[in-house]
Amino acid sequence: MDQLDVLRILNLPSVVFGKFSCAPGTDAMPSALPGRANNEEGVMVMSVRTALITGGTSGIGKAAARTLHERGYRVAVTGHRQESVARAREELPDDVLVLQADARSLSDTDRVMSEVEARFGELTTLFLNAGVNHPMTLETWDEAGYDEVFAVNTKGVFFTLAKALPLLSDGASVIVTAGIGATRSLTGSCVAAGSHGAMLAMIPTLALELAPRRIRINAVSPGMTDTPMTRASIRTATEDVAGTMKAMAEHNPFGRLGTPEDVAGTVAFLASDDAAYITGQEIVVSGGAGLAI
Numbered sequence: 434m435d436q437l438d439v440l441r442i443l444n445l446p447s448v449v450f451g452k453f454s455c456a457p458g459t460d461a462m463p464s465a466l467p468g469r470a471n472n473e474e475g476v477m478v479m480s481v482r483t484a485l486i487t488g489g490t491s492g493i494g495k496a497a498a499r500t501l502h503e504r505g506y507r508v509a510v511t512g513h514r515q516e517s518v519a520r521a522r523e524e525l526p527d528d529v530l531v532l533q534a535d536a537r538s539l540s541d542t543d544r545v546m547s548e549v550e551a552r553f554g555e556l557t558t559l560f561l562n563a564g565v566n567h568p569m570t571l572e573t574w575d576e577a578g579y580d581e582v583f584a585v586n587t588k589g590v591f592f593t594l595a596k597a598l599p600l601l602s603d604g605a606s607v608i609v610t611a612g613i614g615a616t617r618s619l620t621g622s623c624v625a626a627g628s629h630g631a632m633l634a635m636i637p638t639l640a641l642e643l644a645p646r647r648i649r650i651n652a653v654s655p656g657m658t659d660t661p662m663t664r665a666s667i668r669t670a671t672e673d674v675a676g677t678m679k680a681m682a683e684h685n686p687f688g689r690l691g692t693p694e695d696v697a698g699t700v701a702f703l704a705s706d707d708a709a710y711i712t713g714q715e716i717v718v719s720g721g722a723g724l725a726i
């Protein structure tokens with residue numbers, strides 16, 4: 434009985450175990466990590482890593498664009514509002530591709546994939562981060578806001594991943610921004626929480642769909658993070674944005690709000706080979722917020 438027979442008996446997919454591997458193009462898992470390839474002499478060489486970040490024109494996504502770029506990635510970002518896209522073009526490094534696209538639109542997403550393919554060929558990292566929050570309660574609901582939140586945060590993520598699939602290299606890393614509110618109570622954020630919770634519910638199934646190509650998918654769930662979205666959300670409830678943020682920081686076990694860079698560092702970890710065996714998981718980046726009962 435050889436190792437393939439053992440795998441068949443255990444009903445496991447064919448994977449690479451040490452020197453044992455199946456030929457490329459068979460049902461085998463890819464033998465190379467993304468961004469790495471064997472040259473003609475069979476020596477492993479580093480090739481360029483590439484990342485597409487949706488919602489990369491502001492806040493967490495923009496910080497992730499900077500972090501990955503600093504680590505040698507070729508980076509493309511999308512954003513929605515004209516002024517925000519223009520600002521990102523000025524502020525991000527010149528060689529970051531900044532595209533204006535609505536995450537709700539499948540035709541915009543097709544265009545993004547064409548432009549990314551033309552520029553990079555393939556993607557080793559996909560950070561699905563575009564998101565909106567329209568704070569509302571059962572008494573202050575807003576139907577258009579509800580629809581937009583689910584269209585961007587849930588539908589947009591699912592279809593961007595589906596459309597990116599042909600571009601993702603074997604062994605690529607997909608990271609989805611969810612949020613601590615998806616599993617804890619946060620007044621006014623019930624709808625955004627639901628949209629992120631829907632993604633958390635999809636991730637285990639997506640992880641197993643992607644596993645045959647050793648593509649990993651994980652969620653990063655920020656706690657309260659100092660971004661334009663957070664400030665705008667607070668502004669809907671009070672004019673004292675600074676005072677409210679200070680109070681929220683004091684309430685955090687680490688005594689501060691998260692920074693976009695805190696989340697970007699976790700994204701870079703999940704994108705890296707250090708996370709090569711992690712899939713289907715959620716990492717909460719909250720300085721301990723949400724742990725108390």
Ligand SMILES: NC(=O)c1ccc[n+]([C@@H]2O[C@H](COP(=O)([O-])OP(=O)(O)OC[C@H]3O[C@@H](n4cnc5c(N)ncnc54)[C@H](OP(=O)(O)O)[C@@H]3O)[C@@H](O)[C@H]2O)c1
Pocket residue numbers: 487488489490491492493494511512513514515517518534535536537562563564565566585586610611612613614625654655656657658659660661662663
């Ligand atoms: N900040 C927090 O405390 C916190 C906590 C938990 C989860 N999150 C989640 O983290 C993610 C990033 O949020 P952030 O705090 O960094 O907010 P942000 O600064 O407002 O950034 C949101 C990004 O999403 C983009 N976006 C919004 N609507 C879009 C659309 N229809 N099509 C394409 N892009 C769109 C924005 O593009 P433009 O600016 O170009 O329009 C922007 O780049 C969101 O999913 C958010 O729900 C944030």
